[in-house]
Amino acid sequence: MKEKILVTGGAGYIGSILVEELLRNKFDVTVLDNFTYSNLSLSHLFHFKNLKIVSLDIRDKHLYKKYIMECDIIIPLAALVGAPLCDAQPKNASEINVNSNTFMLDNLSKNQKLIMPTSNSAYGVGDKNNFCDESSKLTPLSKYAKDKVKIEKKVMERDNSISLRLATVFGVAPRMRTDLLVNDFVFKSYFDGYLVLFEPHFKRNYIHVRDVSKAIMHMINNFNKLKCNIFNVGLSNANISKLELANRIKKFIPGLVINVESFKEDKDKRNYIVSNKKIEKTGFKPSHQLNDGIKELIKYYSTQKKYSQGNV
Numbered sequence: 001m002k003e004k005i006l007v008t009g010g011a012g013y014i015g016s017i018l019v020e021e022l023l024r025n026k027f028d029v030t031v032l033d034n035f036t037y038s039n040l041s042l043s044h045l046f047h048f049k050n051l052k053i054v055s056l057d058i059r060d061k062h063l064y065k066k067y068i069m070e071c072d073i074i075i076p077l078a079a080l081v082g083a084p085l086c087d088a089q090p091k092n093a094s095e096i097n098v099n100s101n102t103f104m105l106d107n108l109s110k111n112q113k114l115i116m117p118t119s120n121s122a123y124g125v126g127d128k129n130n131f132c133d134e135s136s137k138l139t140p141l142s143k144y145a146k147d148k149v150k151i152e153k154k155v156m157e158r159d160n161s162i163s164l165r166l167a168t169v170f171g172v173a174p175r176m177r178t179d180l181l182v183n184d185f186v187f188k189s190y191f192d193g194y195l196v197l198f199e200p201h202f203k204r205n206y207i208h209v210r211d212v213s214k215a216i217m218h219m220i221n222n223f224n225k226l227k228c229n230i231f232n233v234g235l236s237n238a239n240i241s242k243l244e245l246a247n248r249i250k251k252f253i254p255g256l257v258i259n260v261e262s263f264k265e266d267k268d269k270r271n272y273i274v275s276n277k278k279i280e281k282t283g284f285k286p287s288h289q290l291n292d293g294i295k296e297l298i299k300y301y302s303t304q305k306k307y308s309q310g311n312v
Contacts, residue, residue: 003113004028005220006071008058009078014117016041016174018075018213023048025217030067032056032078041175058100065107073113073223075216076101082179083121083142090143097147105154113227115219116155117212120165120205120232121145123272130203133275134165134230141269152230162219162227167205167234167274169212170293172300176309182206182245182290186297189249191306194257198264200243205234205274208288218284231279238290239273245290252294 002025010019010031019042022029028050031042034057045051058064058078068074079097080086086093101116108114123132124139140146155161170182178187181204188195207215215233219226240248243260250256 002027003072004030004070005073005075006030006032006067007075007077008032009076010053011035011037011039011041011175012077013081013173013175013177014169014209014212015077017209018077018216019051020045021213021217023051026050028052030054030071032058032064032067034058034078037175041173044174058104059095061100061103064100064103068104068107068112071112073115073220074104074108075115075117076104077117081144083144084179086142086144086147093143093147097144098150101151102154105158108158110158110160112160113223114155114158114161115164115216115223116152116161117164117166117216118148118152118155119145120167120234120272120274121270122149122152122165123270123274125269125271130271130273131275132232132272134232134278156228156230160227162223163230164212164215164219165230165232166212167207167232167238167276169209170206170290170297171209171288172296173209176300178309181242182293183297185242185245185249186294187301189246189253189256190298190301193253193255194259195246195249196259196261197242197246198261200246200260201241202269202271203239203241203273204270205232205272205276206238206240206290206293207234207286208293211235211286211288214287215279215284218282222282226282229278231282232274232276233279234274234276235286235290236276236280240290248290249294252291252298
């Protein structure tokens with residue numbers, strides 16, 4: 001019999017891809033979401049008999065506990081995501097990203113499996129060569145990253161857990177986000193025809209939203225072998241600077257004008273090169289390259305009016 005899976009924040013950017021994948025693999029899935037950004041991202045899935053959808057804020061501890069206890073695997077995606085949103089709503093960020101996840105951890109049985117997506121923004125900056133792997137020192141710079149570090153530490157104190165440090169996610173999803181770096185750069189390139197870059201040498205790692213779902217499925221299918229581990233999840237050939245990303249986009253939008261400005265600093269000081277060798281050694285291989293995502297985003301934006309679909 002297939003395991004029962006609880007996905008909080010299942011109507012979000014990652015969840016709207018992951019939930020469909022879980023359903024098509026015959027898992028019984030319960031989605032908890034407060035539908036801040038509407039339920040349309042899951043409307044194409046309502047016909048699945050193995051899907052239960054509950055409108056719920058995970059700060060409602062009494063009801064949250066009820067659904068936690070009903071499932072075999074928990075995938076907590078409900079969160080205030082990104083430094084700008086957490087800076088704008090610090091109280092809500094602490095309640096949701098830290099307190100609610102702590103409550104969840106306190107109410108899990110030893111046998112329940114936990115796959116916790118976190119963020120490689122926890123690295124902040126790498127070593128003297130800007131290099132980071134799972135054993136590197138964490139130097140989170142934003143409240144969002146600091147809260148992720150707090151929770152990951154608690155997650156890894158229990159045996160039946162896996163933490164996935166996600167690279168900056170890109171690509172099209174039913175609940176779209178245009179505020180993520182690749183999505184944002186392609187958005188501005190397509191609609192405005194120019195990009196203004198601050199501190200263009202800062203490097204990050206990237207991963208397609210569908211490969212995040214693929215990585216989570218990989219963890220589910222190999223859980224007993226991989227549990228009690230932290231894995232970076234990103235494209236090993238996409239540790240690139242903001243300027244390199246802009247030039248990559250220019251290959252597909254030839255008229256793009258790229259302006260590099262030196263008079264202003266980037267608020268987000270992250271700058272690192274991330275190793276993904278650990279997860280690759282387990283047999284995981286991403287299916288979508290950065291160029292695939294850029295072309296996909298251009299196709300998507302060509303059907304849209306110019307409006308932001310971000311978190312802030």
